[in-house]
Amino acid sequence: MKFKLALAQFAPRLGDVDANLQTILAYLARAQRDQAHLIVFPELALTGYYLKDLVPTVAARAAPDDPRMAPLFHASHHLDIVISFVEQDARWHYYIAAAYLSQGRLLHLHRKVYLPTYRLFDDSRFFAPGKTFRAFDTRWGRMGMLICEDAWHLSSPYVLWQDGADFLIDVSASPGYGLTTGTDLANAATVKNFLQTYATLLTTFVIFSNRVGIEDGITFWGGSHVLAPNGTLLATAPPFDEALVYAEVDTDALRRARLDLPLLRDEQRELIRHELGRVAKFELDRR
Amino acid sequence: MMNALPSLNLALARRVIVDFIRTELARFGFQRGVIGLSGGVDSSLVACLAVEALGAENVLGVILPYRTSHAASRADAELLAQQQGMATRVIEITPLVEPYVAAWNLDARRRGNVIARARMLVLYDQAEEFRALVIGTSNKTETLLGYTTIFGDNAVAIQPIGDLYKCQVRQLARAVGVPAAIITKTPSADLWEGQTDEGELGFTYDSADAILYRLVDERRHPEDVIAEGFDARVVYRILELMRRNHFKRVPPIVAKISARTVGIDFLYNRDWGT
Numbered sequence: 387m388k389f390k391l392a393l394a395q396f397a398p399r400l401g402d403v404d405a406n407l408q409t410i411l412a413y414l415a416r417a418q419r420d421q422a423h424l425i426v427f428p429e430l431a432l433t434g435y436y437l438k439d440l441v442p443t444v445a446a447r448a449a450p451d452d453p454r455m456a457p458l459f460h461a462s463h464h465l466d467i468v469i470s471f472v473e474q475d476a477r478w479h480y481y482i483a484a485a486y487l488s489q490g491r492l493l494h495l496h497r498k499v500y501l502p503t504y505r506l507f508d509d510s511r512f513f514a515p516g517k518t519f520r521a522f523d524t525r526w527g528r529m530g531m532l533i534c535e536d537a538w539h540l541s542s543p544y545v546l547w548q549d550g551a552d553f554l555i556d557v558s559a560s561p562g563y564g565l566t567t568g569t570d571l572a573n574a575a576t577v578k579n580f581l582q583t584y585a586t587l588l589t590t591f592v593i594f595s596n597r598v599g600i601e602d603g604i605t606f607w608g609g610s611h612v613l614a615p616n617g618t619l620l621a622t623a624p625p626f627d628e629a630l631v632y633a634e635v636d637t638d639a640l641r642r643a644r645l646d647l648p649l650l651r652d653e654q655r656e657l658i659r660h661e662l663g664r665v666a667k668f669e670l671d672r673r
Numbered sequence: 674m675m676n677a678l679p680s681l682n683l684a685l686a687r688r689v690i691v692d693f694i695r696t697e698l699a700r701f702g703f704q705r706g707v708i709g710l711s712g713g714v715d716s717s718l719v720a721c722l723a724v725e726a727l728g729a730e731n732v733l734g735v736i737l738p739y740r741t742s743h744a745a746s747r748a749d750a751e752l753l754a755q756q757q758g759m760a761t762r763v764i765e766i767t768p769l770v771e772p773y774v775a776a777w778n779l780d781a782r783r784r785g786n787v788i789a790r791a792r793m794l795v796l797y798d799q800a801e802e803f804r805a806l807v808i809g810t811s812n813k814t815e816t817l818l819g820y821t822t823i824f825g826d827n828a829v830a831i832q833p834i835g836d837l838y839k840c841q842v843r844q845l846a847r848a849v850g851v852p853a854a855i856i857t858k859t860p861s862a863d864l865w866e867g868q869t870d871e872g873e874l875g876f877t878y879d880s881a882d883a884i885l886y887r888l889v890d891e892r893r894h895p896e897d898v899i900a901e902g903f904d905a906r907v908v909y910r911i912l913e914l915m916r917r918n919h920f921k922r923v924p925p926i927v928a929k930i931s932a933r934t935v936g937i938d939f940l941y942n943r944d945w946g947t
Contacts, residue, residue, distance in 0.1 A: 400944050438940040562689070567680050600696045602942045603831075605689050626692060 387637045389526050392422035392465075393610040394630050395623045397599025400434035403444050403454055407432065410469070414461045416630055424466040424526060428597035428610070429498075429534050429559040430482060432471035436601045441512045445474035448485050448495050455485075462487035466524060468595070470533065470557045472513075473497065479514040484531045484557050486524065494522035496531035500539055506561055506604060509535070521549035527637055529553040534560060537581070547588045548655055552615075552640050554584060558596040562607035570625070574607045586617035589643040589650055591635065598626055615643035678886050681841055683848040687722065690833045694726035697831050698806055700947035705805035709796050709826075710734040710761065711863065712749030716810040717855050718846040719833055720757055723808055725849075729758040733803045737792045739864075740767040746863050749855050756852065762799065766791045785864035789825030797828075806830035814839040814878060817885050818911065819918020820870065827921060838886060839878040876907045884911050 394413040398406045410431060417425045429435065432454065433444040446452045450459035458469055466488040473483035473495070482498035497516025501509035519542050521530040530546030530553070537543065537556045546554060564572025577594075585592040591614065598608040611622040612633040621633035644650055698706060706723045710716050723732045734754045738747050747763070754761040769791045774784050796807045809829030811821060813836050821827045834842055839860070846856050860870040860878065871877050884903055887893045888911070895912060899905045924936055933939045 399947060400942060401946050436942045436944075438942060440941065440945065565681050565686055565689075567682050569682065569685075571685070600693055601944050603693060603697065605692065626688065 387526065389423040389635050390421060391593065391612060391621075391633045391635050392417040392420070392425040392630060393593070393595050393612070393621070393623060393633075394425055394427050394431075395596065395598055395608050395610045396428075396431070396628045397597060397606070398431055398434040400601055401437060401440040401444055402434070403432055403446075406434070407454065407457060411457060411461065413630060414458075414465070414467070418461075418464045420632065422465055422632060424468070424524075426468040426555060426557065426593055426595040427470060428595045429470045429484070429557045430472065431469060431557075431597065434601065435559040435561075435597070435606070436604070437472065438508070438512060441472055441480050442474070445472040445480055447475075448473050448483060448492055450490065450492075458485075459487055459490055459492075463490050466493075466526070468531070468555055468557060480512065481516060482509065482513055482533055483516075484533055484555075486522065486529070486531065488524060493524060494520070494529075494531065496520075496533065498533035498536060499542065500535040502535040506563065507535075519545045519549070521546050521551040526635070527552045527640075529555055532556045534558040537577075537584075540580070540584075543584045543588060543590075547590060547650070548653070551590060552637070553591045553593060554588070555593045556581065556595070558594065559606055560596050561604045570609075571607055574609060574625070578609070578611075581611075582613060582617045585613035585615060586647075587649060589615040589640065589647055591615055591639075598628055614639050616646065678838060678840055678882055681844065683845055686837070686841075686845055687725075687849065690722050691726045694723055694808065694831065694833050697944075698727070700944055701806065701830075703804070703806045705731040705733070705803055706808040707733045707735060707796055707800040707803055707805045708808050708810065709792055710736050710750035710754060711810075712736075712746040712753070712855065713858075713860060714846050714851060714856050715812055715834065715842055716750075717753045717851045718842055718849065719808055719810045720753060720759065721846075721849045721851060722833055724757045724759055730760075731805075732757075732759045733799065733805065734759055734761040735796055735799050736761055736763045737766050737795060738763065739765075739770060739788050741866055742863050743861075745858075749852075749858075752852060753855060756850075764795055764799070766795060769795070781865045781868075785862065785868075786822045786825060788864055789822035789862075790828075793825050793828045808833065809835070811835055812837055812839050812842050814881055814885060815870075816922060817889060818874065818881065818914045819921045820874060820914075821921055823921045838882040840882045875910065876904075880904070880907060881911060884908055888912070888915075 446454040468486050470484040473481045484496045486493045499516040501513055501515050503510040521528050528550045530551030543554050562571035581592050593612050595610045596608055597606045607625055609625045612620040614620050621631050623629040623631045708720050736750045800807050807829045809832040811832055812834050843856050861868055887898045895908050899908050
């Protein structure tokens with residue numbers, strides 16, 4: 387199966403949902419015109435990242451009757467959409483969420499599990515953590531979603547892989563830091579490095595959508611890209627600039643990669659589960 | 674002893690800072706910047722980066738001599754402005770400062786602070802006329818040491834080189850073409866005759882950069898920095914300056930009374946809504 391994937395890399399306005407929705411709809415129109423089948427937006431594309439006390443005022447429910455989400459549900463009749471936003475649940479918890487919308491329906495909602503709260507991050511002051519990593523079926527194959535920090539914990543892609551995901555979608559608002567002599571900022575180099583490792587060792591597609599722009603002096607580095615299941619780069623957006631880039635995805639690459647490198651076939655999941663259980667029990671007994 | 678900091682990808686630093694200047698002014702509806710030009714490496718570098726970000730016609734260099742200022746300071750500032758094709762204005766601050774200094778018989782340090790704040794006053798007023806924001810020229814070394822006049826030279830809208838140590842400022846200045854004479858001359862606030870930064874601080878910028886980099890960026894223990902061969906007195910002096918001058922780096926603290934207090938639990942980015 388072949389399909390056309392789009393990555394929309396842009397700079398949301400901080401806390402201006404209406405303006406961001408217009409930008410997103412414009413990207414959707416372009417991607418639809420260019421006959422893309424799936425478009426992936428970066429983390430908190432609808433709201434901007436350093437929201438702090440703006441969180442409750444920019445939130446939306448993950449439902450087609452929410453006025454902020456309705457145009458996106460509607461647009462998903464034309465192409466599948468991965469959109470990230472502040473999700474508000476029925477008991478007034480707020481999550482950093484990513485929704486996979488397809489044919490007017492919510493196929494899957496992922497809530498960011500790992501909320502970085504150190505150095506330049508303060509996520510868990512303002513958000514509740516998600517509790518699950520679950521793969522889900524789409525028209526284009528089985529996928530799993532990660533939001534930024536989720537991907538830094540290598541167990542998250544592992545679980546999604548074992549849950550059948552052939553596509554790992556990582557939506558990010560990654561602020562660049564740590565300038566050295568390298569081509570990239572230090573953390574950008576780290577992200578590129580581990581994503582390529584995931585694609586290669588999990589023999590899955592990796593779809594990375596990262597935002598650009600600046601919020602209070604903190605620069606988001608962009609560099610959105612798509613990796614094939616053998617780690618080769620299928621498409622990449624430039625650093626720092628807004629861009630809409632496309633990748634032609636041929637799912638036969640999964641078959642070929644797994645014939646070359648049958649790591650998925652040989653994975654000893656039960657052994658790993660047993661060993662993790664032993665370690666967890668040991669920790670518990672020791673307390 | 675290894676004094677040098679790891680070198681930087683200067684092209685990337687330049688890219689990030691130029692984008693920062695353009696974006697962070699534009700978000701508040703400004704396309705123009707005003708910079709106080711001292712003829713030193715910090716303001717020269719900021720002027721070059723601002724010209725790159727905004728265009729020479731959108732950057733105004735204001736030269737603010739006091740009666741004791743070195744003639745060379747003004748000449749270097751004018752040389753830089755000419756090289757960058759940006760307009761300058763020379764505004765003597767002596768008439769502004771002198772009556773107050775004379776009336777209160779100020780010593781050099783107090784007079785220095787008054788001079789720095791008089792410059793701030795003029796820059797903010799010029800910015801209003803030029804429909805611009807004031808672009809700061811503080812580097813990371815002086816910010817961490819607190820080698821600054823609060824509400825004087827640190828009273829600005831944005832700080833483009835605030836995360837670059839002095840030695841990195843020099844490297845980037847070289848890369849963007851600041852004249853060598855400006856880069857290599859002895860750093861001085863030029864607030865009184867014979868003043869030099871290093872003379873006043875009691876240690877060199879190179880040693881301050883190396884020590885600060887280890888303590889702040891690399892989170893090393895002071896004892897380990899000393900064990901590397903750095904002068905223990907300088908290391909502890911720097912730690913003390915960092916702590917004692919922290920008030921210059923934060924907004925004034927507020928006595929909390931109500932349910933939500935600005936700066937404590939009323940938390941928004943400056944860039945809110947833009």
